[in-house]
Amino acid sequence: AQSNVNVYGLVDMNLGIIDKLSDNAGAAGGNTVRVNSGGMNTSRLGFTGSEDLGGGLKALFQLEMGIAADTGVADTPLFKRQATVGLEGRYGTLLLGRAFTTVYDFVLPYDPMGYAPQYSWAPAGSATGASKYGMTFAFDNLVKYAGKTGNLSYGASYGAGEGSSGGDGAKGAVAVNYAAGPWSAVATYERINGLPDAATGARGATTAWHLGAMYSEGKLKLQAAMRDFRQEVPGSPDLRGTLYWAGSNYKVTPAVTLAGVVYYQDVRHGAQEADPVMVVGRVRYALSRRTDLYVTAAYAKAKHGALAGLARDEAGYGNRQKSVLAGIQHRF
Amino acid sequence: AQSNVNVYGLVDMNLGIIDKLSDNAGAAGGNTVRVNSGGMNTSRLGFTGSEDLGGGLKALFQLEMGIAADTGVADTPLFKRQATVGLEGRYGTLLLGRAFTTVYDFVLPYDPMGYAPQYSWAPAGSATGASKYGMTFAFDNLVKYAGKTGNLSYGASYGAGEGSSGGDGAKGAVAVNYAAGPWSAVATYERINGLPDAATGARGATTAWHLGAMYSEGKLKLQAAMRDFRQEVPGSPDLRGTLYWAGSNYKVTPAVTLAGVVYYQDVRHGAQEADPVMVVGRVRYALSRRTDLYVTAAYAKAKHGALAGLARDEAGYGNRQKSVLAGIQHRF
Amino acid sequence: AQSNVNVYGLVDMNLGIIDKLSDNAGAAGGNTVRVNSGGMNTSRLGFTGSEDLGGGLKALFQLEMGIAADTGVADTPLFKRQATVGLEGRYGTLLLGRAFTTVYDFVLPYDPMGYAPQYSWAPAGSATGASKYGMTFAFDNLVKYAGKTGNLSYGASYGAGEGSSGGDGAKGAVAVNYAAGPWSAVATYERINGLPDAATGARGATTAWHLGAMYSEGKLKLQAAMRDFRQEVPGSPDLRGTLYWAGSNYKVTPAVTLAGVVYYQDVRHGAQEADPVMVVGRVRYALSRRTDLYVTAAYAKAKHGALAGLARDEAGYGNRQKSVLAGIQHRF
Numbered sequence: 001a002q003s004n005v006n007v008y009g010l011v012d013m014n015l016g017i018i019d020k021l022s023d024n025a026g027a028a029g030g031n032t033v034r035v036n037s038g039g040m041n042t043s044r045l046g047f048t049g050s051e052d053l054g055g056g057l058k059a060l061f062q063l064e065m066g067i068a069a070d071t072g073v074a075d076t077p078l079f080k081r082q083a084t085v086g087l088e089g090r091y092g093t094l095l096l097g098r099a100f101t102t103v104y105d106f107v108l109p110y111d112p113m114g115y116a117p118q119y120s121w122a123p124a125g126s127a128t129g130a131s132k133y134g135m136t137f138a139f140d141n142l143v144k145y146a147g148k149t150g151n152l153s154y155g156a157s158y159g160a161g162e163g164s165s166g167g168d169g170a171k172g173a174v175a176v177n178y179a180a181g182p183w184s185a186v187a188t189y190e191r192i193n194g195l196p197d198a199a200t201g202a203r204g205a206t207t208a209w210h211l212g213a214m215y216s217e218g219k220l221k222l223q224a225a226m227r228d229f230r231q232e233v234p235g236s237p238d239l240r241g242t243l244y245w246a247g248s249n250y251k252v253t254p255a256v257t258l259a260g261v262v263y264y265q266d267v268r269h270g271a272q273e274a275d276p277v278m279v280v281g282r283v284r285y286a287l288s289r290r291t292d293l294y295v296t297a298a299y300a301k302a303k304h305g306a307l308a309g310l311a312r313d314e315a316g317y318g319n320r321q322k323s324v325l326a327g328i329q330h331r332f
Numbered sequence: 333a334q335s336n337v338n339v340y341g342l343v344d345m346n347l348g349i350i351d352k353l354s355d356n357a358g359a360a361g362g363n364t365v366r367v368n369s370g371g372m373n374t375s376r377l378g379f380t381g382s383e384d385l386g387g388g389l390k391a392l393f394q395l396e397m398g399i400a401a402d403t404g405v406a407d408t409p410l411f412k413r414q415a416t417v418g419l420e421g422r423y424g425t426l427l428l429g430r431a432f433t434t435v436y437d438f439v440l441p442y443d444p445m446g447y448a449p450q451y452s453w454a455p456a457g458s459a460t461g462a463s464k465y466g467m468t469f470a471f472d473n474l475v476k477y478a479g480k481t482g483n484l485s486y487g488a489s490y491g492a493g494e495g496s497s498g499g500d501g502a503k504g505a506v507a508v509n510y511a512a513g514p515w516s517a518v519a520t521y522e523r524i525n526g527l528p529d530a531a532t533g534a535r536g537a538t539t540a541w542h543l544g545a546m547y548s549e550g551k552l553k554l555q556a557a558m559r560d561f562r563q564e565v566p567g568s569p570d571l572r573g574t575l576y577w578a579g580s581n582y583k584v585t586p587a588v589t590l591a592g593v594v595y596y597q598d599v600r601h602g603a604q605e606a607d608p609v610m611v612v613g614r615v616r617y618a619l620s621r622r623t624d625l626y627v628t629a630a631y632a633k634a635k636h637g638a639l640a641g642l643a644r645d646e647a648g649y650g651n652r653q654k655s656v657l658a659g660i661q662h663r664f
Numbered sequence: 665a666q667s668n669v670n671v672y673g674l675v676d677m678n679l680g681i682i683d684k685l686s687d688n689a690g691a692a693g694g695n696t697v698r699v700n701s702g703g704m705n706t707s708r709l710g711f712t713g714s715e716d717l718g719g720g721l722k723a724l725f726q727l728e729m730g731i732a733a734d735t736g737v738a739d740t741p742l743f744k745r746q747a748t749v750g751l752e753g754r755y756g757t758l759l760l761g762r763a764f765t766t767v768y769d770f771v772l773p774y775d776p777m778g779y780a781p782q783y784s785w786a787p788a789g790s791a792t793g794a795s796k797y798g799m800t801f802a803f804d805n806l807v808k809y810a811g812k813t814g815n816l817s818y819g820a821s822y823g824a825g826e827g828s829s830g831g832d833g834a835k836g837a838v839a840v841n842y843a844a845g846p847w848s849a850v851a852t853y854e855r856i857n858g859l860p861d862a863a864t865g866a867r868g869a870t871t872a873w874h875l876g877a878m879y880s881e882g883k884l885k886l887q888a889a890m891r892d893f894r895q896e897v898p899g900s901p902d903l904r905g906t907l908y909w910a911g912s913n914y915k916v917t918p919a920v921t922l923a924g925v926v927y928y929q930d931v932r933h934g935a936q937e938a939d940p941v942m943v944v945g946r947v948r949y950a951l952s953r954r955t956d957l958y959v960t961a962a963y964a965k966a967k968h969g970a971l972a973g974l975a976r977d978e979a980g981y982g983n984r985q986k987s988v989l990a991g992i993q994h995r996f
Contacts, residue, residue, distance in 0.1 A: 004622070004664040005339040007669040007711060011725045011749035013760035015807065015824075035760060035805035035824045043747075045711060045727055047339060047377060049664045051622050059623040059662045061343045063377055063399065065742075067727065071804040072744040072762035078397075080404040083375075085343035085662045096345035096367060096660065098404035140403040141367035143347065160347075160367045290668070290715050291723040328760065330723045330749045332668040332713045336954070336996040337671040379671060379709060381996045383954050391955040391994045393675045395709055395731065410729075412736040415707070417675035417994045428677035428699060428992065430736035472735040473699035475679065492679075492699045 007332075009045035011069050012038050014118070014294070014327020018310070020318035037069035038117040039327040040284070040294055044081060050088070057089040062099075080138070092147030100138045102146065102155035103188040103210065106175035107135065110186055110212035110225045112247035112261045117311065118325060119280050119298040121263040122225070124312040125243055126276040126300060132312065133229035133241040133265070135208055136192050139171050153177040167193050168203065175210075182217040186210065186225070202234030219251040223261075240268040247280075257284045274306030290331045297324040339664075341377035343401050344370050346450070346626070346659020350642070352650035369401035370449040371659040372616070372626055376413060382420070389421040394431075412470070424479030432470045434478065434487035435520040435542065438507035439467065442518055442544035442557040444579030444593045449643065450657060451612050451630040453595040454557070456644040457575055458608040458632060464644065465561035465573040465597070467540055468524050471503050485509040499525050500535065507542075514549040518542065518557070534566030551583040555593075572600040579612075589616045606638030622663045629656045671996075673709040675733050676702050678782070678958070678991020682974070684982035701733035702781040703991040704948070704958055708745060714752070721753040726763075744802070756811030764802045766810065766819035767852040767874065770839035771799065774850055774876035774889045776911035776925045781975065782989060783944050783962040785927040786889070788976040789907050790940040790964060796976065797893035797905040797929070799872055800856050803835050817841040831857050832867065839874075846881040850874065850889070866898030883915035887925075904932040911944075921948045938970030954995045961988040 016039075017031045037043045046064035053059055064082035066075030079098070086095035104123065108115060111122035124134025139159030146155035154176045161169030175188035187210065194204040212225030224246040231239040247261030259282045267273040278300035285293045301320035302308035309316030310323055346368050353364050369375045378396035385391055396414035398407030411430070418427035436455065440447060443454035456466025471491030478487035486508045493501030507520035519542065526536040544557030556578040563571040579593030591614045599605040610632035617625045633652035634640035641648030642655055680703075683695050701707045710728035717723055728746035730739030743762070750759035768787065772779060775786035788798025803823030810819035818840045825833030839852035851874065858868040876889030888910035895903040911925030923946040931937040942964035949957045965984035966972035973980030974987055 005341075007339065007671065009669075009711075009727075011727070011747070011761065013749050015760065032826060033824055034826045035807060037747075037761070043749075047341075051620055051662065051664075053619045053623060057619070059619065059660075061662050061664060063341075063343070063401075067743060067747060069727075069743070069747040069749070069761045070806075072740075072742060072747040074742045076404075078404060078406045079399060079401070083343070083369075083399060083401040083404040085345050085375075085401070085660055087660070096347065097343065097369070097401045138404075142402075143367060160365055162364060162366045287717045287721070287723065288715055291717060328723075328749055328751070330715065330725050332715075332725060337673075339671065379673075383952055383994065383996075385951045385955060389951070391951065391992075393994050393996060395673075395675070395733075408736075410736060410738045411731060411733070415675070415701075415731060415733040415736040417677050417707075417733065417992055419992070428679065429675065429701070429733045470736075474734075475699060492697055494696060494698045 004049045004051070006048050007046070008048065009043075010041060010329060010331040011043045011067070012041050012327065012329040013043070013069055014039040014325045016118070016323055016325025016327075018321065018323035020316070020321050035070050036118060036325065036327070037067065038075070039296060039325055040116050040118075040282075040292070040329050041114065042075055042081075042117055043067040043069040046082065055089075057087060059085070060088055060093070060095070061085045084142075084144075092145055095142070095144045097142055098138060098140050099142050099144055101136060101142075101173040101190065102144060102157040102175045103135050103173040103190045103208075104137055105146070106153075106155065106177055106186050106188055107210050107212060107225065110214055110223050111245070112221070112223045112249050112259050113280055113282070116282075116296070117313070118296055118323070119278065119310045120261070121243060121265070121278055121312060122245060125241065125263075125265045126274075126278065126302070126308055126312070126316065133208075133227075133231070133239070133243065134312065135210075135227065136171065136173070136190060139173070151179050153179075161193060163195070168195050169193055182215050184214045184216070186212040197234060200234065204232045204234050206231045221249040223247055223249075237269060242266045242268060255286045257286075258282070259284070272304040272306075274302040274304065274308065276300060276302040276306070276308045278310060292329045293327070294329065295324070295326045298322065336381045336383070338380050339378070340380065341375075342373060342661060342663040343375045343399070344373050344659065344661035345375070345401055346371040346657045348450070348655055348657025348659075350653065350655035352648070352653050367402050368450060368657065368659070369399065370407070371628060371657055372448050372450075372614075372624070372661050373446065374407055374413075374449055375399040375401040378414065387421075389419060391417070392420055392425070392427070393417045416474075416476075424477055427474070427476045429474055430470060430472050431474050431476060433468060433474075433505040433522065434476060434489040434507045435467050435505040435522045435540075436469055437478070438485075438487065438509055438518050438520055439542050439544060439557065442546055442555050443577070444553070444555050444581050444591050445612055445614070448614075448628070449645070450628055450655070451610065451642045452593070453575060453597070453610055453644060454577060457573065457595075457597045458606075458610065458634070458640055458644070458648065465540075465559075465563070465571070465575065466644065467542075467559065468503065468505070468522060468538075471505075483511050485511075493525060495527070501525055501527050514547050516546045516548070518544040529566060532566065536564045536566050538563045553581040555579055555581075569601060574598045574600060587618045589618075590614070591616070604636040604638075606634040606636065606640065608632060608634040608638070608640045610642060624661045625659070626661065627656070627658045630654065668715070669711055669713045671709070671711055673707075674705060674993060674995040675707045675731070676705055676991065676993040677707070677733055678703040678989045680782070680987055680989025680991075682985065682987035684980070684985050699734050700782060700989065700991070701731065702739070703960060703989055704780050704782075704946075704956070704993050705778065706739055706745075706781055707731040707733040710746065719753075721751060723749070724752055724757070724759070725749045748806075748808075756809055759806070759808045761806055762802060762804050763806050763808060765800060765806075765837040765854065766808060766821040766839045767799050767837040767854045767872075768801055769810070770817075770819065770841055770850050770852055771874050771876060771889065774878055774887050775909070776885070776887050776913050776923050777944055777946070780946075780960070781977070782960055782987070783942065783974045784925070785907060785929070785942055785976060786909060789905065789927075789929045790938075790942065790966070790972055790976070790980065797872075797891075797895070797903070797907065798976065799874075799891065800835065800837070800854060803837075815843050817843075825857060827859070832859050833857055846879050848878045848880070850876040861898060864898065868896045868898050870895045885913040887911055887913075901933060906930045906932060919950045921950075922946070923948070936968040936970075938966040938968065938972065940964060940966040940970070940972045942974060956993045957991070958993065959988070959990045962986065
């Protein structure tokens with residue numbers, strides 16, 4: 001049975017210490033021991049498959065759920081990570097459904113932490129107040145195309161707004177990547193239309209673009225990128241911020257890989273800006289091709305007493321936060 | 333691993349245009365572009381298996397979920413489509429759990445659209461107001477039997493009401509199908525008991541019966557059926573409606589199949605009846621045994637300014653609605 | 665595909681009669697016919713796998729959901745039964761995630777009904793009022809270890825409270841099992857810390873310990889155990905109860921197994937105690953290695969007019985309750 005379906009996934013769990021969580025904000029800011037899901041990558045379970053249609057054409061499907069393995073519940077409802085069907089051929093891949101956007105896909109290799117939930121600000125900035133200026137991870141009602149011509153890869157995502165006016169709630173993302181020898185570079189743009197205000201009819205939007213560069217040769221990979229984020233709110237000044245990051249992956253031995261990054265968010269509105277910064281380092285030890293042990297340490301801080309949080313999904317409760325954790329990831 | 337379990341399913345997605353949706357009801361009724369899940373069939377993922385017990389007896393199980401692949405969420409909670417265990421032998425198949433009813437199973441081959449979410453009224457009529465007079469798709473607390481004697485197939489479903497009085501909330505469905513050469517015919521009956529009114533103790537019920545006939549020879553299949561629906565509400569006149577449909581499937585080439593149907597709901601109570609009608613046509617192009625492309629066009633209208641909707645799961649916002657869509661279905 | 669993942673599970677359904685359910689409490693207490701999921705074991709679907717890391721070390725993962733197959737919905741949210749990753753080697757097994765506790769694992773073989781939802785009070789007592797004094801089935805944020813030295817098995821579970829003070833909400837469970845020839849014995853202890861009262865800062869806790877013994881030779885297995893439960897509520901007297909059970913499994917023929925147990929809850933606080941008792945018997949007929957038919961009969965009663973319920977998950981509505989049911993379980 002099951003010749004048509006590949007069941008795959010990963011479970012990633014760790015034991016960590018973190019300070020200044022919500023539940024001890026009133027106290028001196030002591031440390032909390034936690035068991036966490038998703039240190040390097042979100043725990044997940046998926047079902048995928050393809051069918052050769054002849055002439056170089058393939059049909060594809062993918063269903064993938066996210067799992068908060070520390071409590072056993074869904075990290076995202078059912079197949080909110082991926083639920084797609086499509087065709088792949090010589091002109092590229094066309095998918096319909098719910099999936100990560102073109103921008104998410106293209107920027108991922110440029111983050112030395114690979115969007116690690118513990119900890120990367122590449123997909124979204126620090127959770128501090130209004131400065132969580134990130135990319136839109138995935139679109140509902142998605143049409144996604146990806147193609148390749150020589151060294152150039154390119155793609156586009158469209159998320160139908162499904163309103164009467166074509167543009168309300170519509171989402172778009174485009175990206176190009178160029179690789180030449182050890183060098184590669186990426187450029188992306190996305191625009192997410194809001195819904196019109198009932199009273200004024202005015203419609204906001206967020207736009208974000210990325211630029212990134214990578215040098216990869218042998219044991220070493222150097223990665224740097226930036227994101228410019230702008231949120232247009234009708235009748236108010238735009239919210240703006242630019243995220244910069246630079247870091248590296250280095251394979252010390254075939255089994256041991258070091259990763260390190262600095263993320264810096266330059267908030268560009270308001271008088272006293274938080275301008276949070278985070279430094280993350282990780283040692284990964286491969287027990288096999290499918291199983292890793294890892295130790296991660298991270299430190300974040302914000303200026304002017306603003307709140308800073310390491311995790312993009314948790315609020316900050318102090319102007320600095322640090323954590324260290326040790327875990328295991330198994331892929332299947 | 334997994335020799336005992338077959339993982340199966342399908343993802344069906346399309347891009348379509350539809351007019352007069354809720355969110356543009358106030359406007360001139362413009363068109364909306366949508367990315368939809370389930371054009372020909374509800375996207376789904378399932379797990380099934382059987383075990384040979386000897387003597388012609390088999391144990392069976394099935395777990396099947398519905399997926400709204402355009403947003404990645406559940407179309408129905410977990411395994412609400414199918415969650416059964418049972419035995420199959422020379423005297424038929426007996427299942428316990430949650431599943432589609434005998435009526436749903438037996439009427440399905442008589443619908444030229446195969447209960448397509450986009451669009452068939454065979455399982456349930458137009459979503460217009462009170463006229464959504466349909467079959468009951470599935471029973472909780474189900475005991476289902478299906479058997480076959482020569483050309484005669486028969487089955488029955490019982491859904492326990494689980495109240496103190498045996499009949500409250502109880503559900504029953506029976507059906508017979510007779511096939512002779514290119515001809516076949518079906519007759520079904522179902523009765524769904526309500527719960528007693530707290531004050532009067534009176535209990536309503538809905539009943540529905542179907543009659544259908546099919547001619548199937550070579551490339552051509554002709555199908556026609558009717559459903560008589562009656563909802564008994566204690567102290568009020570019954571709500572009654574009769575749905576008629578007739579259509580065809582024709583295999584133009586081994587890869588191309590045309591389908592077309594007319595559904596007509598004869599509402600039989602009240603003064604000014606909506607009596608909605610829908611015409612649906614579909615071209616299906618088989619890329620392989622497991623992957624199809626399709627184009628579907630549908631038009632529905634109601635009388636006396638009543639609201640008509642194409643989809644059985646969406647309200648109507650005008651007295652007519654039309655849609656055209658193009659999609660892909662991949663089965664695994 | 666899927667060489668790394670084993671898809672497994674079971675569906676267990678039955679048809680039963682039970683008296684004195686909530687919906688007929690006001691009446692003379694008539695019988696209700698029900699279709700139930702999980703007579704012998706909770707219906708479930710899981711994904712598991714392991715990877716040989718060399719040197720006797722293995723990586724493991726497990727994801728398991730519970731299913732209420734009578735309605736097709738989740739018995740527990742997603743993978744709340746098991747969501748773990750870990751390592752197994754010569755020094756034992758270490759898991760991180762969400763899973764059953766060490767106490768749950770170690771006491772299970774000592775219950776002749778194997779924690780059957782219909783019916784066992786071994787994991788939790790009768791649902792009657794305050795006397796549902798049970799073990800904690802599973803921990804979130806779990807670190808679990810299990811090991812074995814000769815005839816001695818031992819294990820420990822820790823569930824991080826994840827509060828600022830290490831102890832708030834923390835959970836611990838330890839157990840040892842000793843086997844010698846046909847005899848084996850188990851001893852366990854668990855402590856579940858509550859959260860501090862906002863006003864007083866005082867923190868309650870529940871503690872429970874088990875002792876059990878088993879004699880297993882050839883066709884016969886005799887099992888007896890007890891649980892002492894204490895709930896500390898700051899400012900109030902402790903709630904205390906001791907559950908005793910004794911029973912047997914006997915293989916009449918290779919296909920037919922009889923099981924019988926008496927559970928008795930000695931409530932040890934208050935003036936008029938319910939002291940509920942339940943007698944359960946079951947005949948299991950194996951159609952194959954993976955499929956069983958079974959008939960279960962159970963009777964529970966409480967003293968002093970207190971309410972008694974057979975099921976640990978349902979309230980009682982009379983001072984006695986009885987049920988008989990016939991079902992099928994298929995494992996895959």
